[in-house]
Amino acid sequence: MSVDQRIISRNPATNEPIWSGSLADDATIARAVSVATRAQRTWEATPLDARKDIIRAFADQVTTHSEDAARIISQDNGKPLWEARTEVKSLGNKVQAVFDAYDQRAQTVTKQVNGRQSVTRYRPHAVMAVLGPYNFPMSMPNSHVMPALLAGNTVIFKPSEKVPYAGEYYAQLWQQAGLPDGVLQVIHGDGDVAQKLIAHPQVNGVLFIGSRAAGVSIEKQLAGAPDKICALEMGGNSPLVIWDYDDVRLAVHIALQSGYISSGQRCSSARRLIVNATIAGEFIPALRQAVESIVVGDQFDTNPTPFMGPLVDYGAVRHFFDKYHAAVSAGAHVLVPAEPIPTLGDNFVSPGLIDVTGMPLPDEEIFGPLLQVSTVQTLAEAITQANATQFGLAAGIVTRERAQYEAFYQQTKAGIINWNQPLTGATTAAPFGGAKASGNYRSAGFLSVDYCSYPCASIEDASPAVPTMLPAGVVY
Structure with a gap:
């Protein structure tokens, strides 16, 4: 794929082009992963409170630019403007729920065990690929991106090729909030680009929302890669x-x-x-x-x-x-x-x-x-x-x-x-995900923090000493 190939967003109501950008080629993908890998070390080392401050700043940017964001969603996806406004509002509403979930489910736990200290901490996976759908081009990717960033991961976001403009604008709001360079990057393309991104050995996780056919394809691709965390939400009947x-x-x-x-x-x-x-x-x-x-x-x-x-x-x-x-x-x-x-x-x-x-x-x-x-x-x-x-x-x-x-x-x-409620819609205070063929039992929503980090258990002793009684059969 040559670097001059373009991806075009079209207004579904008129089919008129509203935005264009570069399609990712192999070099683009490799460069994005390299940048994300380097940026992740610094981002993980950034104090949690500082990461939270940037996420709050993102919510402020959403509020400031809410009408622009809603109009771009409407132009790109076709949903009525009133509905796009509700999608934009959900971006900011996610913040406190993500903080609450992280504080509840990823907090450091310290215990005294046999005179030593046992500590469980939660670590980011590192570089996460987020593959977005077209029906909620900002809020659904945000359900992955925000908790992944909070946990200390860097993210490479590939919006649906049907709505690249909305995905690009979403990432710009994070940039304007002060997110460091390389922590969130956007690449554009179709399923082939997604497959190449997923296959990169330095991509540590894949977070997907879309059709069952695409989700099963991802699952098959990762069958020999148990080291990559994978969360799939794959629709329903x-x-x-x-x-x-x-x-x-x-x-x-x-x-x-x-x-x-x-x-x-x-x-x-x-x-x-x-x-x-x-x-x-x-x-x-x-x-x-x-x-x-x-x-x-x-x-x-x-x-x-x-x-x-x-x-x-x-x-x-x-x-x-x-x-x-x-x-x-x-x-x-x-x-x-x-x-x-x-x-x-x-x-x-x-x-x-x-x-x-x-x-x-x-x-x-x-x-x-x-x-x-x-x-x-x-x-x-x-x-x-x-x-x-x-x-x-x-x-x-x-x-x-x-x-x-x-x-x-x-x-x-x-x-x-x-x-006695519609099936559509979701609350940030609850999980969102399916059973059976609708997913792989890694719910987004409130529980999305669970697949954005992993537990690391440590036994720690600041004053170690040789035991008074050595194990049988050894002398030292």
């Missing part, structure tokens, strides 16, 4: 059960937020909607009406303000409609058709709702605005359907009764299980 409720509008709200926010481009989005047959006659028509009312538009429109923007690019549009048309061809009953919206642009699609009751479904993540509805007669049947997937990122149930929720919770395997 998440179920939401609508069992009973007091207010149908609340149930509809939870379903819409779970299935259609971010145009269905969230890893935790509900893909399968499992509905109690006894309430289906009320709930499904209400949901259908709500889906038909969703406003799709340019991310900067204000009259009206859209709930959904475009998909990230035309490749995502094609992939979405391939899966949608396959389901319809297999017999799904269309309640609300998903359709292209050419009057808005190539990447705009309307939200879809299909009834798949009684159909065998491919166990796959359809990354777009589609809910697949099925009706069931019993809670046991609902739980069986919910678990009929290789994935295990998120699941949820809407019900009045705690006993129903607890039965669902006990019998469902997922990293996130919600009661």
Whole structure:
């Protein structure tokens, strides 16, 4: 790959270029790793309080430049400006949670054992590769970058090739906060660049958020490298059960937020909607009406303000409609058709709702605005359907009764299980990660500090002395 090759960010609403940068070649990767390796020694030696001060300064930069950051996310990713603003806000909200988690889970522990001092400290791995997704181009990488930096690692960040502008701007905010040179670097490229970065012998860890296919590829690549820490979050095929409720509008709200926010481009989005047959006659028509009312538009429109923007690019549009048309061809009953919206642009699609009751479904993540509805007669049947997937990122149930929720919770395997709340969204005070094929059991969120450092145990004696009784069989 030659050094003059470029990567271009395009606004998904217009396909117009908004930023360009250099694609990383082999020399770029080698140079970035060398710089990160040298910078890491000094960064680790920087006192923890000083590292925290820089992280606080980053949060200040986010606040100062919040509108610019939100507009860049909207331009690069396509999400509505109001939603991009919530993403930017989450960057600063992460700070105290990361500090609290580190202080709780990586604190130095000292004990007296047989007259000697036993000390457990936590050390950084050293150089970490962070591979970001396109759906949250700043906040999801930040869930890895911030704890990794706090722990004393240096980071080489490769944003998704679909949203390089947002990744570049995110790193600039860290620079403006006073982060030393070489502690956080950005390189750009596709999966080949990621593979070369991962393979570098001086890269000590890989932190990834993205598709299962890409995550499995990383896992295979690292199969012979047990010395590299690896954290994978790989999406899902998440179920939401609508069992009973007091207010149908609340149930509809939870379903819409779970299935259609971010145009269905969230890893935790509900893909399968499992509905109690006894309430289906009320709930499904209400949901259908709500889906038909969703406003799709340019991310900067204000009259009206859209709930959904475009998909990230035309490749995502094609992939979405391939899966949608396959389901319809297999017999799904269309309640609300998903359709292209050419009057808005190539990447705009309307939200879809299909009834798949009684159909065998491919166990796959359809990354777009589609809910697949099925009706069931019993809670046991609902739980069986919910678990009929290789994935295990998120699941949820809407019900009045705690006993129903607890039965669902006990019998469902997922990293996130919600009661009367949307599946989408996360809190910095809790872990975020999946079970089964949705990850490798290294949750981000509050627990991200766990894979950003390792424990080092020491037995220490400031006044050693020869024991009064030597071991049997030796003389000295």
